[in-house]
Amino acid sequence: MGLVLLPLPLIAVAVAAVPASLSGGGGRRWFGRGESQRAEAQAAKDAAAAAFYELDTAQRDLRISIETITAVDDSPAGRKAAADFEALGRRIDEVSHAYITAVDTYDLDRDGLDAGTAGRARAELLRAKERLDGARAELGRFEQGLGPLLQRAESQLARLAPAVERARQALRAASDALDAVRASGLRADDLAVRLAALAPELTKLNQGAARHGVQETIRRADEVLRKAESVRLDAERLPERAAETDRRLVSLRTRAEAITTRAAGVQPVLSELRRRYSAACWQDLQTVPEQAERDVALAEGKLKEAQAARDEQRWPDATALLATVRALLNTTDEAVSAAGERLRRLDQVSFSPQQEIERTRFALRDAQRLAMAGRSTPDPRHARPLDAAVERVDRAVAGLEGRHPDWWHFLTEMEAVRQSVARVVQEIREERGAGAR
Incomplete structure (x- = not known):
């Protein structure tokens, strides 16, 4: 979003109408009748001119704040602030026009100015000053309401230049890292492609926020920074990556040869x-x-x-x-x-099956004691799998009788029983842990 330049109000055009007396201009010689009324009218004119200057200055200062907000904030609140400022500017134009009309209507320096005309001039100029003061007060209230919007906008603008500069520095660092890698004999073609893809983004950053908007420029700068940093880090790691690839090639060849020998x-x-x-x-x-x-x-x-x-x-x-x-x-x-x-x-196991049997039965006894701890009868959810495990052990041991027992089945059955017992123990501990909490 570019800076929104609102049209200059009528108040700015009217500066020429302010009398020279406010800026230390030359004096005036009074003569004739009604000099007191002329002086009072002139005082009213000077006071109105001062009010006009104050309103003009305040409006110009506030315009800068509005342009800051509209440059950054495209939210409904930001758009409403700009629209309200334009409406307020139209009301200021009205009171400024009334002031200018009053100044143009009465020539207080004219010879022979009668007391009645001077009185009317004084009254109109006092009304003009009152309206100018009212517009100035309204402008002040409006400015106070802009505080949060202006603070956010200024915060965004404060981020803009550093964000763009960080992005440019990151691109330079990535380019330097890529040059260093290539100088070592590594092509790094994929990194070069990634870096080249950032060139259009750099062009847009250089075109500035006036063309692409503050928020979009900050977002683009952050994205360029992230991608450029990624290219730089990958370039710096590339020599080690090449060395690690070489080491793995040698290691896996050696391992393949060893497995061939063992096979x-x-x-x-x-x-x-x-x-x-x-x-x-x-x-x-x-x-x-x-x-x-x-x-x-x-x-x-x-x-x-x-x-x-x-x-x-x-x-x-x-x-x-x-x-x-x-x-x-x-x-x-x-x-x-x-x-x-x-x-x-x-x-x-064929030499001494008893060790495997005792190991399994020990695990079973431990699980049974845990299931009975603090209870007169075990929970059926725990008792059933433990009873089934006892039966499996008995059947596996009975299967060893005979001339050619299946020792592998016996081993795998003992391991399976121990695993099922371990699951029951884990369930008991989890349930009691939950109950304690």
Whole structure:
């Protein structure tokens, strides 16, 4: 929004009508009859002229305040203030016109001015002064009502120049950072595109608030500042980003090689599992060697793509590809480790299942004691899952009888029971904690 320049009122045009006596002009020689009435009329004229000057000054000062408000505030309140000022200006024009008419009607310096004419002049000039004073008072009341609007407008204007300067400095800093990165051998093409996109915004900032409005200019300056700062920070981080990408490429290649070596040891582990345990204990691991080989090959292909992206300085692509490689290797690593871990756990539980049983029953007893704490009978919502857990433990232990027990089922069943017991314990504690509050 540009500055709204309201038309100059009639009062400004009337300055020429003010007598020279207010500005220290030459004196006057009185002679003839009715000199007393002439002097009184002249005094009334001088007083009216002083009132006129005061009103003119006040109106000009207030016009500056209104222009400040309209330059910033396009709200209904701001528009109403401008409209009310225009209406007040029209009323001031009316009283100013009456004053000018009275001054033009009576030539108080004329020789032979009769007492009656001087008296009428005095009366009209006194009425003109009264109306001028009334308009001045109305202008003062109007000015007082503008306080909040003017304060907000001045606050906005005070932000304007610093906001624009901060935006310009941010653009210069971003440009300098980009130049430094390019000097180090990094192209930073995407950053250059982002910085170039801010050029039209800088042009609009340079055109100023008179063309685009104060609020819009401040908003644009803040947006340019934010985007330029983002470009600068990304440019400053780019060398470290390139170094980190290189480190990750080396690390993931090394890890892929290590997983390939470890995957070669899965087949002997599977052979041992087949020889010593029932099929239910190892069937889900049968595909691990082949899947590991496929995943590692896929990861190595993605690593080559990531290297190409890095060489071409396509940093987002390189980062995304490296994340894919890491996810593939994590999954493969877990699968390769699972075979050896399975054999270790099966060997341990088949040698001494009692330790696993006691661990589970200890968790059950603790949960049962908690469920009975402060009660003669447990809450059925807690008792039912705990009773079911006891039955599951008994069935799992009974399942170990026989020539070829399913040790893996036993292990997973014990773990599942402990998890269900832990959920019951958590529910009891949450309910009692809520009751305490």
